[in-house]
Amino acid sequence: MTETLTMPTAGALPTAAPARPTGVRRVLYESGYALSAFPIALVAFVVVIVDLAFGVALAIFIGGVLLISVGVMVARGFARLERIRMRGMLGRTAPTPAYVCAPAGSGFWRRALTPLRDPQSWLEVVWAIVGLVTGTLAFAVTLVWWAAMGTGLTYWIWQRWVPESDDDEGLAALLGLGSSRTTESLLNLALGVVLLLTLPYAVRLVVTIHASLAQVLLCSRAELQTEVARVQDSRDAARMAEAESLRRLERDIHDGPQQRLVRLSMDLGRARKQLDQDPERAAATIDAALAQTRETVAELRSLSRGIAPPLLVDRGLAAALDEMLSQCVVPVTSTVEVPEVLPPHVETAVYFVVAEALTNIAKHSAAKSASVSVVADGGVVEVRVADDGIGGAHASKGLGLSGLRQRLAAVDGTLEVTSPEWTGTTVVARIPL
Template structure:
């Protein structure tokens, strides 16, 4: 059975991408949107303005404040309905912003007065008032265009029931095409064809005006709130990744170099005592101490590469990756296509994605070959590491993938892992530029 695991460190979009209608369906949907805009906007305007007017008039009384709050809630309802219309009839993304809500268990007055301090609620009120202007304009233009186009295209049929006087001037005579039913039918047919051809453009224009104002007032804050939440999540992920890196570094130093240094101190102390009594044993002890010192230095260098690889800092990402791939115990086929200069945080993230993936391949995958691809595009760097090993990689197994996920979250990156049993592992990371 194939198991695919997807880890996404970026926040999900506020709403799924809507599907816009096309062709004739789009014209019909946009026409219906415009024709329904006026009655809906009229009802919203009347209800909200009456409610708010009464509330302001009675503001010195308790009931007036409650009426204002009720008017704001009514405006919220019309705003939610308009977002539904934008998504359903136009196929536009219209996310709903987060409203300020009273905490659970709050009293009646706090729940009633909370909408008064919510900025988005007041934007909903503004929409209920100004939406009538664009809604009326969209309704009028759409209705006139449809009626004029339909009238011109069908004039040849129903003109027989229209009484015509001898001296009556019609469209044909005004345009200089002559008088009579035939020229009049042809002139109206031509006018109807022109209006029918321009109908999609006219409807699209007024739809864009009305819908754009609705989006700015009713949904633009949702994008801002989403961006703020994304930045906060990235900051939290960076803090978690930094804390975990420090704890891991402290543990590695304690388990490795610190223990070697303790042994080195003991060996040197023993050699000091042996110098006078047994010089040969003292020399052997000193040789062991030198070996311990060299191993300690090598381990400290390895730990320093885990913090900030010197080659990455000195010569750039491409050189650091080439050296890493050359030292891999598993044969590597690579494609490195990155510019000489990338943001430092991007270079570090790319380096550690490749390093952690190759470490997992060497320790756990039992692979015969691995393919590494690092390609920089206009907006992001894609890192793909694929092996032909046993598969079954999972962050819960402690293979370092969970820490890698945190590191990518700190730079707004995404990580996808596909690792079916006995079918190899594919690690695909994307780091935005």
């Protein structure tokens, strides 16, 4: 059996970044993050390094290997704490990676040693070491800045209790501004104001250094795993959409053109027998066969447009949409604002979104009017199809929306369906360029 990747539920990440604090709250949160970085990093460094050092020293014994595994798991715990701190105090999206876990039912030794085979475990050990450096920097700068700011802003209050000596020279005297208590108080107050104004930027700088290093070591593999999972989902959706399209095409051909061709063959055979005995009936049969032929050709053309619309290929998306809208049985108002040249997969996806939505409107909505908007803005094409019908549409009910969602997932697109009962339906698709 092989190890598997699992995402712990405790570290499961929201799809969007947590709310980032603003204003004074942000400064306080970032200061708290920086001031707590050093003690946490110091404890992590001491515990992990001591554990690993003993484990390496005793590696020739069985207990040494277990100590190394324990040290790795301790580093994993501190890494989890750091992700929680980044999400809660900085409002950062800090995804938890999927760890390599032993298969269910594995023995003690396999479960104990599997973390040593996980690259993420060693990245977290590295964080336990180098995090002390950036944590010390963040702690020192933040503490000094707050202390100096507080001293400067409050010096005029407690200055009167400071013993005065002829040998002591204050900062104002050293700078040649005078030696009076008032001058010293005003200078410290000015420095305090400067430090107060620069405090958010100084704290943010050291916090960014510390948190960015944590993001790289503790979260970069999680982001890569998320991207791989997204690509895998897109590929699966593309396969399902293709399979569904092939099944639908096969069903449409079987129920439509194939049946007509069978009937055409039978009509021609009957006309051949009637030709000598009853020429007039034979002519009528042949006329009916010709009508069947025209209907079959029209249906085949309709099916071919569902596979790859010729007008879309030859003249582009705007022309293909104009033709489609002109053939809709429901009056449609349209707004099409897209570049003349779009990626082929985007054009095809937009075309099928509009085609499927208009088909559903014609078949199921009982609408009296509809609107279609296709607008490219900010690297995304937004397709919005709305009607004033009976509503009640939902992707889980079929109506082609489920297959359409799969088709959009294959091109990293999204589909939203809003359809309250008796108030119409709005289908919104967004397809990235």
